[in-house]
Amino acid sequence: EPEVTQTPSHQVTQMGQEVILRCVPISNHLYFYWYRQILGQKVEFLVSFYNNEISEKSEIFDDQFSVERPDGSNFTLKIRSTKLEDSAMYFCASKTSGGTEAFFGQGTRLTVV
Amino acid sequence: KQEVTQIPAALSVPEGENLVLNCSFTDSAIYNLQWFRQDPGKGLTSLLLIQSSQREQTSGRLNASLDKSSGRSTLYIAASQPGDSATYLCAALGGLTGGGNKLTFGTGTQLKVEL
Numbered sequence: 001e002p003e004v005t006q007t008p009s010h011q012v013t014q015m016g017q018e019v020i021l022r023c024v025p026i027s028n029h030l031y032f033y034w035y036r037q038i039l040g041q042k043v044e045f046l047v048s049f050y051n052n053e054i055s056e057k058s059e060i061f062d063d064q065f066s067v068e069r070p071d072g073s074n075f076t077l078k079i080r081s082t083k084l085e086d087s088a089m090y091f092c093a094s095k096t097s098g099g100t101e102a103f104f105g106q107g108t109r110l111t112v113v
Numbered sequence: 114k115q116e117v118t119q120i121p122a123a124l125s126v127p128e129g130e131n132l133v134l135n136c137s138f139t140d141s142a143i144y145n146l147q148w149f150r151q152d153p154g155k156g157l158t159s160l161l162l163i164q165s166s167q168r169e170q171t172s173g174r175l176n177a178s179l180d181k182s183s184g185r186s187t188l189y190i191a192a193s194q195p196g197d198s199a200t201y202l203c204a205a206l207g208g209l210t211g212g213g214n215k216l217t218f219g220t221g222t223q224l225k226v227e228l
Contacts, residue, residue, distance in 0.1 A: 035216070041220075043157070043202065045215045055214065056214065091157060093216075100144045101145070101159075101162050102206070104157045105156065106156035107155075
């Protein structure tokens, strides 16, 4: 069964460093998403991406964040200069253009020290 | 904007009991309502998805209902087992008031099923 895969599963980085979280969406999906969940809090929407551009972003998704689809299979989230408060589980999701169900990856746990 | 609330925040029941988890949303113009399970420190496992035109969905011991007009969904778990212990999240897709094409999650209900 097709699935969304995320790498790495856990990343530890020093404050101020850049990180790139990687996702491989399901191959025929056209909508891509990033969500995050700070420990003990709600899952929050960060950004959606369609047709090679951002279609919607939340107030959390400031200039420190960027997304890219560098090739036909990967979808990445970059945080330019990490802060302690960026520590969270980051989830990637994808769906077809006509579908309403989003499929989630297993997440990347980012720890900023 | 869309807001999703789950009650109760935590629930502890003895094994074998039937239980109901509640989810409410403020904007009824949703495309669907999805229930997830999350084990501690782990990812999201999709349990059931109810399209806006549907009233309920069933999978094994799980049954989810949707009442769009009142902005409510329930997840019914029959004959609970210790393995059901987890956090259950509901999420609404869409909504006129800024819901867009994204999921809005509730804070979850932490379920513990005791032997």
